[in-house]
Amino acid sequence: MGKFEQDAKTLLTAIGGKENVSAVTHCATRMRFVLVDDKKADTKTIENIPSVKGTFTNAGQFQVIIGNDVPLFYNDFTAVSGIEGVSKEAAKSAAKSNQNFIQ
Structure with missing residues (x-):
């Protein structure tokens, strides 16, 4: 495993586990998740992970x-x-189900 193994395990738990992830990908600087239930994500715990710089939800x-x-x-x-x-x-397509009518 790599140098982020422990942080990755902590993130997995903090986003609600494997069953809460509908899709995952990344861009140049961010991990992008489509979650089954956004409310299960513990942003406080996630933002305390040493390698995490912050979180937000978009689209x-x-x-x-x-x-x-x-x-x-x-x-x-x-x-x-x-x-x-x-x-x-594929992540963008999956994320459409999490968007409201205006988005």
Whole structure:
């Protein structure tokens, strides 16, 4: 495992576990999650993870800011969670169900 293994395990628990993740991907600096239930995400715990810089929700995606090491973090996260990542387009499509009418 990589250097983010423990942080990835903590994140997995804090977002509500594997069963709460509908889709996961990443961009240049952020992990992008489509969660089954956003209310299960413990943002206080997530923001206290050493490698996490912050969180926010946008366009139906719960985003966790990691920074330039996000590809390494993502690899550790998918390894410890057993969740297979999806493309950005697939995540956007899955996130549409979390958006309100105006979005």
